[in-house]
Amino acid sequence: MDKFVIEGRVPLRGSVWISGSKNATLPLMAAALLADSPSTLYNVPDLRDTGTMADVLRFLGADVRFEDHVMMIDPAGFRNHEAPYDMVRKMRASVYVMGPMLAKLGRARVSMPGGCAIGPRPIDLHLKGFSALGAKMEIEHGYVVAQVEKLRGAEFSLSGAAGSSVGATCNVLMAAVLAEGETIIHGAAREPEVCELIAFLRKMGAEIEGAGERVLRVRGVKSLRGARHTIVADRIEAGTFMVAAAITNGDIIIKNAPLDHMDAVVSKLHEIGARVEQTPDGTRVWGSFENYSPTNIQTWTYPGFPTDMQAQFMALLALVPGTSIIRETIYVDRFLHAAELNRMGANIQVLNGMATIIGVPKLSGAPVMASDLRASAALVLGGLAAEGTTVVNRVYHIDRGYESIENKLTALGAKITRVSDDELEEAAGSAR
Ligand code: EPZ
Numbered sequence: 001m002d003k004f005v006i007e008g009r010v011p012l013r014g015s016v017w018i019s020g021s022k023n024a025t026l027p028l029m030a031a032a033l034l035a036d037s038p039s040t041l042y043n044v045p046d047l048r049d050t051g052t053m054a055d056v057l058r059f060l061g062a063d064v065r066f067e068d069h070v071m072m073i074d075p076a077g078f079r080n081h082e083a084p085y086d087m088v089r090k091m092r093a094s095v096y097v098m099g100p101m102l103a104k105l106g107r108a109r110v111s112m113p114g115g116c117a118i119g120p121r122p123i124d125l126h127l128k129g130f131s132a133l134g135a136k137m138e139i140e141h142g143y144v145v146a147q148v149e150k151l152r153g154a155e156f157s158l159s160g161a162a163g164s165s166v167g168a169t170c171n172v173l174m175a176a177v178l179a180e181g182e183t184i185i186h187g188a189a190r191e192p193e194v195c196e197l198i199a200f201l202r203k204m205g206a207e208i209e210g211a212g213e214r215v216l217r218v219r220g221v222k223s224l225r226g227a228r229h230t231i232v233a234d235r236i237e238a239g240t241f242m243v244a245a246a247i248t249n250g251d252i253i254i255k256n257a258p259l260d261h262m263d264a265v266v267s268k269l270h271e272i273g274a275r276v277e278q279t280p281d282g283t284r285v286w287g288s289f290e291n292y293s294p295t296n297i298q299t300w301t302y303p304g305f306p307t308d309m310q311a312q313f314m315a316l317l318a319l320v321p322g323t324s325i326i327r328e329t330i331y332v333d334r335f336l337h338a339a340e341l342n343r344m345g346a347n348i349q350v351l352n353g354m355a356t357i358i359g360v361p362k363l364s365g366a367p368v369m370a371s372d373l374r375a376s377a378a379l380v381l382g383g384l385a386a387e388g389t390t391v392v393n394r395v396y397h398i399d400r401g402y403e404s405i406e407n408k409l410t411a412l413g414a415k416i417t418r419v420s421d422d423e424l425e426e427a428a429g430s431a432r
Pocket residue numbers: 022023024026093120121122123124125126127160161162163164165166167168189193307308329330331373374401
């Protein structure tokens with residue numbers, strides 16, 4: 001398994017291009033199954049997760065070609081209504097194929113995703129939507145087995161205990177667009193990635209109103225055609241690089257940050273004392289710790305502060321003098337990075353979905369363990385700021401959602417290298 005070896009305390013300088021959004025790409029890949037002809041997606045990020053989703057689509061019978069960030073998906077061979085356990089457990093977003101299965105094949109047998117490092121990942125709201133559209137469902141041996149003669153439009157809410165659900169909104173929308181009659185979805189998610197899916201579905205011929213609002217209206221159509229779409233830049237990757245500039249006393253330009261979707265993140269950086277400014281070359285982000293103050297963060301559904309940026313801000317606040325509080329309302333267990341940051345000298349206490357962070361003057365490099373995608377980003381950020389060497393283990397987690405992050409950071413002056421286990425063994429051996 002690969003590791004990152006990072007020498008910290010190098011202020012980042014220079015400019016960086018952000019890749020296409022992982023969380024927009026995954027639902028759009030599934031949506032391509034709904035069409036009667038091929039679709040082409042541009043600016044697709046080259047990630048483990050997009051690779052996994054391509055394998056899932058091929059397993060279902062579609063033809064998927066991916067080269068130089070362009071993905072062609074031909075759904076002509078899409079016949080298989082099964083998404084097996086060993087695929088879904090690798091990537092929870094595989095459940096996105098359920099909506100297209102019901103819409104095109106009238107049946108689905110999809111493994112329940114189970115939990116992951118950031119907490120239980122239920123799909124009850126997905127199933128509530130499919131059931132409202134007329135699907136009959138059973139849970140058998142860890143699988144959802146669903147079937148329907150013909151999906152029929154209905155009116156229902158997809159809001160759950162933690163508010164709206166991105167996944168449920170996307171999945172159920174992909175069923176509703178080919179249902180008979182009108183569907184009204186209350187409590188829909190408003191995330192930019194949901195709006196990207198709606199834009200793509202409309203290019204395919206779907207009739208959907210209310211993108212970005214809490215209520216979506218869908219008029220079912222008989223069929224959909226393939227479409228072309230350019231994926232928007234990844235707002236979470238952009239936010240991660242903004243924090244990378246702030247945590248290293250750096251000064252960088254992000255060439256293509258999707259600022260329209262980043263109000264909550266940018267305003268938090270301003271509150272802390274970092275600077276974010278639009279310039280003719282792109283978005284300039286800079287700051288230094290003598291200007292920083294502690295702050296409080298509560299994650300929320302869009303346009304609130306995104307849970308996917310919580311770990312990265314924890315790494316930054318670990319070094320800000322004073323006490324900061326982070327309350328996680330979307331995934332209350334999403335704090336595995338706290339213990340690893342504490343191993344680097346941070347002073348963070350987690351209790352009942354809330355982290356209390358008392359800023360320390362410095363972090364010291366240490367071997368740390370990545371547990372999930374955004375936690376691993378936080379550990380890389382900690383390593384960039386720490387004194388000495390940090391080794392981040394299990395970087396396959398970060399490869400799920402960041403394309404060549406070590407190359408992008410190196411281009412900004414960071415001292416970060418990817419080594420595989422046997423290279424480390426070899427190096428240790430030669431040192432003996
Ligand atoms: C999407 O996950 C993202 N993943 C997540 O990003 C992101 O953290 C999350 O939305 C919230 O913004 C992708 O887009 C592939 P949800 P999703 O359904 O759709 C509860 C990353 O780091 N819920 O909006 O699974 C759920 O437990 C990943 O890129 C139910 O209760 O998230 C959570 O508390 C991590 N029942 C809340 O809703 C359901 O049926 C929000 O989950 C579904 C969800």
